Amino acid sequence: MPITNNLAEQALRMAKVKQKxxxxxxxxxxxxxxxxxxxxxxxxxxxxxxxxxxxxxxxxRQTIQPRFAT
Structure with missing residues (x-):
């Protein structure tokens, strides 16, 4: 799978590597x-x-939460 700037593909790449x-x-x-x-x-x-x-x-047990856009 070629590396792209597509964020969705990048997010799934690690899961596929782990599975492999x-x-x-x-x-x-x-x-x-x-x-x-x-x-x-x-x-x-x-x-x-x-x-x-x-x-x-x-x-x-003091999880740093992400900032959400308002």
Whole structure:
């Protein structure tokens, strides 16, 4: 799959790579967890947030929320 600037394709690329490497996701819960984490980090990355700080905040139960346009 050629790399493009299409944001939708870029968002799906990591899932396809993970599926290719591991062969599958294992369980439905694993799929949901993977895409929840991936979606949150992709959003925070687009907002120029520090991704490690975002992950740490989740484990500290003080999740950094994305800014929404008003």
């Amino acid at each position: 490497i591991s062969g599958c996701f294992g369980t439905e819960h694993g799929v949901d967890t993977f895409f929840t984490i991936r979606s949150h980090l992709a959003t925070m990355n687009k907002q120029k947030a520090k991704l490690f700080a975002c992950l740490v905040s989740v484990f500290n």
